[in-house]
Amino acid sequence: MRVIDLGHLDYRSAWAQQEQVHADVVAGASEAILLVEHPPVITFGRRAAESARHLVAPEAQLRAMHVDVVESDRGGDITFHGPGQVVAYPIVRLIDHRLSVGAYVKALEHAIIDTLAAFDVQGELDPSAIGVWTPSACGPAKVCALGVRIKRGVSLHGVALNVSTDLRYFELIVPCGLTGRPVTSLRQTLGDAAPTLEQVKPVLAAKIAARLS
Numbered sequence: 056m057r058v059i060d061l062g063h064l065d066y067r068s069a070w071a072q073q074e075q076v077h078a079d080v081v082a083g084a085s086e087a088i089l090l091v092e093h094p095p096v097i098t099f100g101r102r103a104a105e106s107a108r109h110l111v112a113p114e115a116q117l118r119a120m121h122v123d124v125v126e127s128d129r130g131g132d133i134t135f136h137g138p139g140q141v142v143a144y145p146i147v148r149l150i151d152h153r154l155s156v157g158a159y160v161k162a163l164e165h166a167i168i169d170t171l172a173a174f175d176v177q178g179e180l181d182p183s184a185i186g187v188w189t190p191s192a193c194g195p196a197k198v199c200a201l202g203v204r205i206k207r208g209v210s211l212h213g214v215a216l217n218v219s220t221d222l223r224y225f226e227l228i229v230p231c232g233l234t235g236r237p238v239t240s241l242r243q244t245l246g247d248a249a250p251t252l253e254q255v256k257p258v259l260a261a262k263i264a265a266r267l268s
Contacts, residue, residue: 056147056267058260061091066098066125066136069144073211076146081207086151088260089144092252093136096123097228100131100202109133112227122227129212131185131202133228139219139240141255145263147210152267156205160185162266163214167199169262170216174241174250184236189244196239214263218242218255 059076061069069091076087097117099107110124110133117124136142149159167187168178178187181195185202188195204211217240225238242249 056264057085057087058257058264059087059089060256061089063092063094063138066093066096066123066127069093069142070125070127073144073146077206077209077211080146080148080209086145086147088263089146090256090260091142091144092138092140093142094123095121095135095137095224096125097133097135098125098127098129099133100127100129101204102132107133109229110227111229117227120224120227122224127202127212129202129204131200134200134202134215135224135228136215137220137224139221139242139252140215140217141252141259142213142215143259143263144213145210145267147267148208149205149210150208154267156203159205159210160201160203163201163203163263166259166262166266167201167214167216169266170255170259171198171241173258173262174245174255176241176244189239191237191239191244193237196237198239198241198244214259216241216255216259218252219249 171178186197187199189198199216201214219242220240
């Protein structure tokens with residue numbers, strides 16, 4: 056499975072890259088995992104009108120903080136992407152891995168748990184919410200968001216793992232529409248022992264590939 060590191064790229068440009076790779080994979084090209092770090096952006100899922108209710112910051116504040124807002128076509132609710140966050144977009148043929156959509160989502164969640172374990176962080180699932188959580192003083196805190204789309208049997212979008220993300224950005228939204236649920240990062244969990252993005256990227260890509268093998 057190819058790993059394509061897009062570096063630091065805005066959401067819309069990365070989305071266009073996804074669509075191109077998706078078309079290639081549908082046509083028979085090798086599957087791929089795209090890795091990217093986005094500048095600050097808030098994205099809505101397919102049900103944009105519902106997601107918009109969870110955007111709590113006024114437009115003027117978003118402009119002042121240089122935060123873009125994009126209506127995406129992925130599943131899930133509102134989320135934030137930004138510096139210090141590793142985003143992975145697997146572009147894979149589900150039928151090749153004998154996966155239903157639900158099983159594919161679970162595979163991604165467990166790949167995140169595997170990634171966290173590699174850095175001595177406990178990851179856990181919440182049966183009532185998609186994504187991956189880790190224990191904190193305020194209860195389980197979300198460390199990774201997940202939202203996918205399956206088109207012509209091939210996946211788009213994926214996971215966003217907070218490594219050293221400025222968590223104050225999440226105050227602009229109700230993350231994933233889950234009121235009162237904290238958000239965390241590897242930096243907040245591990246302090247100075249936290250890995251860098253460049254250390255996390257290859258581990259995350261390898262764990263996703265392993266869970267899909």
